[in-house]
Amino acid sequence: GENVEQHPSTLSVQEGDSAVIKCTYSDSASNYFPWYKQELGKGPQLIIDIRSNVGEKKDQRIAVTLNKTAKHFSLHITETQPEDSAVYFCAARTLSGSARQLTFGSGTQLTVLP
Amino acid sequence: KAGVTQTPRYLIKTRGQQVTLSCSPISGHRSVSWYQQTPGQGLQFLFEYFSETQRNKGNFPGRFSGRQFSNSRSEMNVSTLELGDSALYLCASSPSPRTGNDGGYTFGSGTRLTVV
Numbered sequence: 624g625e626n627v628e629q630h631p632s633t634l635s636v637q638e639g640d641s642a643v644i645k646c647t648y649s650d651s652a653s654n655y656f657p658w659y660k661q662e663l664g665k666g667p668q669l670i671i672d673i674r675s676n677v678g679e680k681k682d683q684r685i686a687v688t689l690n691k692t693a694k695h696f697s698l699h700i701t702e703t704q705p706e707d708s709a710v711y712f713c714a715a716r717t718l719s720g721s722a723r724q725l726t727f728g729s730g731t732q733l734t735v736l737p
Numbered sequence: 738k739a740g741v742t743q744t745p746r747y748l749i750k751t752r753g754q755q756v757t758l759s760c761s762p763i764s765g766h767r768s769v770s771w772y773q774q775t776p777g778q779g780l781q782f783l784f785e786y787f788s789e790t791q792r793n794k795g796n797f798p799g800r801f802s803g804r805q806f807s808n809s810r811s812e813m814n815v816s817t818l819e820l821g822d823s824a825l826y827l828c829a830s831s832p833s834p835r836t837g838n839d840g841g842y843t844f845g846s847g848t849r850l851t852v853v
Contacts, residue, residue, distance in 0.1 A: 666827050666844035724793050725842065727780035
């Protein structure tokens with residue numbers, strides 16, 4: 624089955640700096656790669672996603688890049704703010720006939736220092 | 738538009754008991770998936786339901802089961818609870834596994850289950 628590895632597990636940045644989180648996946652059939660932000664006491668919230676036919680996608684301060692050949696994708700957050708502090712998860716969707724499931728990375732605890 | 742609603746938010750059960758968790762998806766969403774989140778194992782897929790049918794199941798023992806009703810609401814059940822079942826159980830809804838919109842997984846806030 625699919626395996627998603629995520630690095631780093633913890634990341635501290637100064638407010639205003641950029642943060643980059645990287646993930647690799649194993650199943651070349653995966654075609655959908657979402658990123659989730661989880662704050663304490665809440666469920667994961669989708670912040671951006673990318674499909675395998677797109678190399679890069681940007682939404683204001685957040686961008687995701689995908690390299691299908693190398694099977695890795697990254698989340699980039701620019702001009703970080705304290706409210707960006709949370710746990711971030713990458714995921715890959717495994718294709719299995721008509722069934723779908725998200726395989727998640729292990730998460731990155733991002734701390735933005737004021 | 739209401740989000741995904743999970744009830745109850747917190748639950749304490751004793752080993753050997755059984756528990757039922759409930760999930761109401763976003764109105765119009767017909768697919769419901771369940772995930773278990775623990776500090777050690779992270780987020781793991783339990784199962785997905787669409788049109789009252791289980792479409793996919795993760796690598797969990799048969800003590801974990803679920804169902805979906807005609808209004809798309811879903812329940813999951815864990816029988817003979819073990820200490821290791823303590824976790825945050827998350828439900829996610831999406832429009833349909835067959836639409837072109839492959840995304841749209843919206844998670845609820847989860848049910849925190851503690852087994853003592």
